[in-house]
Amino acid sequence: METNITGLSLEFIIHPGETIKELLEENNMSQEELAERTSFSPKHVSEVVNGKKRISANFAKGLEYVFGINTTFWLNLQSIYDKELLEFEEKNNITKQEIEISKKIEPILEYAYRLKLIDGKFNNDIEKVIAARNFCKINNLVNIEKILKLEVAYRTSTKQKVDDYILYAWQRICELLANKEEIDVKYNKQTLINNIENIKSLMLEENPNIMINKIKNTLKECGIIFELVKHFQGAPVQGFIEKKNDNIILCMTLRQSYADIFWFTLFHEIAHIINDDIKTNRIDYYIEYTDREERADIIARNILINDNKYKEFIKKKILYKWTE
Secondary structure: OOEOOOOOEHHHOOOHHHHHHHHHHHOOOOHHHHHHHHOOOHHHHHHHHOOOOOOOHHHHHHHHHHHOOOHHHHHHHHHHHHHHHHHHHHHOOOOHHHHHHHHHOHHHHHHHHHOOOOOOOOOOHHHHHHHHHHHHOOOOHHHHHHHOOOOOEEEEOOOOOOOHHHHHHHHHHHHHHHHHOOOOOOOOHHHHHHOHHHHHHHHHOOOHHHHHHHHHHHHHHOOEEEEEOOOEOOEOEEEEEEEEOOEEEEEEOOOOOOHHHHHHHHHHHHHHHHOOHHHOOOOOOOOOOOHHHHHHHHHHHHHHOOHHHHHHHHHHHHHHHHHO
């Protein structure tokens, strides 16, 4: 239950839809029947009953005909709800900017709910902001921009626009998924290096689900928590790294469904971990291309195709074309 210092709680701000729901039960009437009787669509009735839409004057008149309760009663009920919600918004310092931010990250909140990473749903803008605050562990969503760049590492696409709020919310999904993992092995660089070939051998696995589970288990033996996270527009992330106590979180997306991109990104992030780049605050971020990035790219390329063997392959290919 979310409360503020005044004691006002969302739990006690009742949408008029609850009253309609009670009357439907008392009259053994379905929402579909109410829709027919009021000449409104079933979707409209459902949204009012579930607190997602206001009672309009026309709908209030329809309710008067159906239940015999005066139009004024319904409009007053809606007015009281709106007033209490406005007071709650003001007393919790929720601004229009926060409401807009919460709408941006709503798909990620719904994704987190489906993954059972957070509890409950939200029926209005105020509940959405509060859910977003709890999810992001911040008392004002506007401040996300200020903390986004601290102690995290991303590998992002430079071709797509990045939305800081969506990117931060995506990061929280990674952290919450990692928190669910039980791991009692500390990160060990040498163990990771020793397992490179084992990880590479998984490229031949035909079943993608088995492949991902094997990657997870192998990295877990190295003290690394590996997760695949859904891609969201506004967060064109391919890889994410974060240090967590004695372990490291490594998350990736399947934003571009190409095997070569997936494997290159995986080994690029592994290269950063091996190079201890995780100790720095900002790597793989937006359009930056630093010496660290170049080193990681070289390591990733060499893991996938040894540089010397690649040069030999190119040389043979050229000679073959010349002798044709």
